[in-house]
Amino acid sequence: MRIIPIASGKGGVGKSMVAANLAVAFAQAGKRVILADLDLGASNLHLVIGHQAPQLGIGTFLSDTRSDFSKVVADTDIPNLRFIPGDTEIPGTANLKPSQRKALVKRLLALDADILILDLGAGTHQSILEFFLLSGQGIIVSAPTVTATLNAYVFLKNTIFRLMYTAFLKDTKAYNYLEKLRKEGSGLQRLYLPKMLQDIKKIDTKSYNKFKTNVDRIHPRLIMNMVQDPKDADVAAKIRRSCEVYLDLKIEHLGIIYRDALQDTSLAARLPITIYKPQSVLSQAIFRIADKILQSDEDNFTLTDEEINDTFQEAAVEAETDFENKMEYVEELMHSGALSQGDLIETVKTQQIEISKLKKESNFLKYTLSRAIREGFKP
Incomplete structure (x- = not known):
């Protein structure tokens, strides 16, 4: 199945x-x-x-x-x-x-x-x-x-961390390493994962190999x-x-x-x-x-x-291709009467609302990034 x-x-x-x-x-x-x-x-x-x-x-x-x-x-x-x-x-x-x-x-x-x-x-x-x-x-x-x-x-990032905690048995060096980062607050989210895995491989090769086996099937x-x-x-x-x-x-x-x-x-x-x-x-x-x-x-x-x-x-x-087909489809609906002018106007209004939301999200993201840079954030 x-x-x-x-x-x-x-x-x-x-x-x-x-x-x-x-x-x-x-x-x-x-x-x-x-x-x-x-x-x-x-x-x-x-x-x-x-x-x-x-x-x-x-x-x-x-x-x-x-x-x-x-x-x-x-x-x-x-x-x-x-x-x-x-x-x-x-x-x-x-x-x-x-x-x-x-x-x-x-x-x-x-x-x-x-x-x-x-x-x-x-x-x-x-x-x-x-x-x-x-x-x-x-x-x-x-x-x-x-x-x-x-x-x-x-x-997807949390999926990888879930695989880590599944592979790293409690009280192993790899597990303690993760727990130390977790207790530091946002350490897990901010740390560059490939670098983290390099460190784990050095201190606990067995746990690292188990994790790699699991992650390679994803x-x-x-x-x-x-x-x-x-x-x-x-x-x-x-x-x-x-x-x-x-x-x-x-x-x-x-x-x-x-x-x-x-x-x-x-x-x-x-x-x-x-x-x-x-x-x-x-x-x-x-x-x-x-x-x-x-x-x-x-x-x-x-x-x-x-x-x-x-x-x-x-x-x-x-x-x-689908965009071209979509435009042709809308035109067909207009000609057949299945889509009225009012429906089209309502669709445009909805898109304008979506655009406005996107602009707000973009401005918020820019603010968050600039603040992170000022505070010396490193991914």
């Missing part, structure tokens, strides 16, 4: 939309798919796929981990797709105990399916990182905004969502550079997805957009990404630097 965890550094970047529609694309390709809502405490994935309000969910199982887990796995109206609802009604489901997490992972890994998609919560809670690390091919979804890209990078994949202009796709290169320079981590680019107002319409209709409007630019991008995943080797997925370059170049070309 191929496991595909889907995460984001922050909320509001369309992670659940991506997870739900990828599940539909895989199911339509003939794969037996299970979609699990692991955004515990804020579970609403059932709305995206048009599933009825769940009577049972993961929260039900967590209340009694000896119960029959199969009862929370529900059939859907979409052929080949089953669904595991989350739970927002039972307190504490967002903060799993280690025993609960272990029991849940055991049941998830025992499921009978071709593909298991895990829609994770936003942020870097330990449970989220643990679920993300169930696969070496986890997907991180970001938007082109400064905060979204920064949080995507922070998520090859995160990036999806840039909510793109509005081909230039937005360039932001992905910044995430890549930060990961390679500061984390010594290589990431693959699965592609871009343009923002589409039809997504709100499909959500209101309680249908995934890949079913509601399969020919839309957004849906076609989802199908394209799903094909890339299906064509990749789930057992041997290490890419060379040249192959990684190709994924980023391909995404840039797709951004240009």
